[in-house]
Amino acid sequence: MNAVPSPRDRQRQIGVFELERLRRTDSLADPAVRARALCGEIAAVANVDRVSYLVTTTPNPQLVATSTTVALDARSREVVRLQSIAARVREQGAAVTSPAFDIDPQSRRPECLELFAMPIHGRDHHHRDRDSHEDNVQNDAIRNDVTQDKHEDASDSNPSAVHAVIVMQRFMPQAVPLAEAITPIQPQIDAAAKVVLASWLSTSHRSERVTSRWWRRLSTGQRFAGLAIAAVIVGVLLSVPVPFRLAVEGRIEPATSRGVFAPASGTLVTLPVSDGELVQAGDPLAEINSPEIQLQYERLAGELASAETELATLRLNQSGTGRTANGRSGNDVSRGESSPAESRSRSARQMVLRSRIDSLREQATLIGDVKRSLAIESPVNGRVMMRDDQSDLLGQNVMQSQWLMQIVDPSGGYHAVLDLPDESFGYFSAATQTGEPVTATLRLRSSPDVEFLAELMSVANTVHWTERGEPVVGVTMRVTESMSSENMPAETMPADLHVGATVVGVVHAGNRAVGFVLFRPLIEWVRSYGW
Structure with missing residues (x-):
């Protein structure tokens, strides 16, 4: 019959389970965090007061973690003692126990009651024939890291080299x-410590040590050569000029165009x-029927005819009265058939009618022009x-x-209306002050295989905001030439070119230093804080 396990045995079984769990989990955690967790597990299972994890792949052992605190001052006496x-x-290649390090050389008093320093070998020399594939991979990573100095070269050739040490200390007496x-x-403990060690050496901690060892191994001449190369690179970045370009986006507009609007309601x-149809000057574009214009035209025509008829009647009566007066005697005139007052009245009435007729004719001419304009014709040749x-x-x-259409003259050229970011306007303004023409290379989004060369015409005096909420300055440039994808001049503009087509x-x-062009975002970020 099996004996009942004691509480101490149960505690050890739980501890073994916890260490196996630690070995399998937390693979994505920071190696220092994993080492600190391992120290805490060992302290709980073995009932010790402090457990420390040190890596010995460097000439001076490095304290990675302890079970009592997150970090210890590397200059403290306790850390020096652990190192x-x-x-x-590492020198003995075996565990160290009390009393080897239990006496303080200065005070001659015990530093701790019990001490056990356990080595973690790069390869388990007691069970090399039974290593699993996982342990081989981990130990290879450990051996590859230890290749830079004499101590490490020696340990790399020794399969039982100590790469880490776990120091366990008790400050209070215990029964066991x-x-x-x-x-x-x-x-x-050994298996879990090897997993943590492999994780530690495979992260940036290893790369930093490798880099520093690589620099220390260089000779003085090699170091000077490296510094000289770095200085040359910096000089090139600061002095060699390269073309400096500002990214823009905008739209293409015709240089010559005529808008067609409704002349009346x-x-x-x-x-x-x-849309897109070619027309000649005088070709019909649209026709509008306006009852109001027609009514006004007919009313003016009627008033003009009435006034002209009245004027003709007055002139006829006046001429008949004059002939009668000349053929009669003085007694007939004295009877009042045609007095001077009546003659003056008729003359005044004729003057009023002539003035009205002139006004009505002018109005009729204007309304007639408006009526004829309702039959809209193309003002120019175009599309x-x-x-x-x-x-x-x-x-x-x-x-x-109301806008009806636009007549574009393709032979008149095009303008590019660009949105220049406000943050880039300072560079653009400096380029305009050099005396050289400011040019741009543009592409249509609808025809990206064709490039447009443009030259600056005008710059807006105000900043406006785009639909995305970005401040921009309007820049108008004249398209001087279009280039095909083979960098050959294109004979015609793309057939699908529309008014307002997007260009980028x-x-x-001008030119700027290559370092400024490459690191412009960083430089502008530094400048934004006034540094």
Whole structure:
């Protein structure tokens, strides 16, 4: 019949389980955190007051973690003592126990009651034939890290080299000796410590040590050569000029175009043209029917006819009265058939009618022009540009001065209206003051295989905000030449070019040092804080 396990045995079984769990988990944690967790587990299982984990792959052992505190001052006497214990274990290649380091040389008093310093070998020389594939991978990582100095070269050739040391200390007396408490779980501690060690050496801690050892191994001439190369690189970055470009985005606009607007309110009865159609000057574009204009025209025509008829009647009566007066005697005139007062009245009435007739004729001419303008004709030769929804206006009422379409003259060239970021305007302004023409290389989003070369025309005096909330300055540039993808001049502009088509590209803002061009965001960030 099996004996009932004692509480101490149960505690050791729990401790073995915890150490196995620590070996399998926390693989993504920081190596120092894993080492501190391992120290805490060992302290709880073995019932010790402090456990310290030291790495001995460097000439001076490095304290990684302890179970009592997160960090210890490397200059403290206790850390120096732990480093001397680890160095002794590394030299002997075996564990060190009390009383080897239990007496303080200065005070001659015990530093701790019990001490057990356990070595962690790069390869378990007692069980090399039974190592698993996982342990081989871990030990290879350990051996690859220890190759830079004489001590490390020697340990790399020795399969039992000590790469880490776990120091356990008791400051209070216990019933079970420390060595006896550690013996049952020593294999588990060794396995978990190797996992932590491999993690420590495979992270940045290893790379930093390798870099420092590499620099220390260089000769004085090699160091000077490295510094000279670095100085040359810095000099190149600060002095060699390269083209400096400012990224821009905008739209393309025709240099010559005429807008077509509704001359009066009315109904759009005909729209014989479509978007993109080529027209000649005088070709019909649209026709508007306006009852109001027609009514005004008819009213003026009626008033003008009435006034002209009245004026003709007055002139006829006046001429008949004069002939009668000349053929009669003085007695007939004295009877009042045609007195001087009546003659003056008729003359005044004629003057009023003539003045009114002139006014009505002018009004009729104006309203006639408006009536004729309702039949809209193309003002110039060009291409019709209209929105897709403009064709829906056919049969609908339009307002006076409403935009109907645009007639673009392709032979008149194009302008690029660009949005220059406000943060880049200082560089752009400096480029304009050099006396050299400021140019840009642009591409259409709809035809990215064609490049446009543009030259500065004007710069806006104000800053406006884009739809994305970015402050920009408007810059207008004249498109001087279009280049194909083979950098050959293109004979014509793209056929699908529309008014307002989006363009992207760069503005050439002179030359700057290559270091400034490469690290411009960092330099501007530093400048933003006034440094």
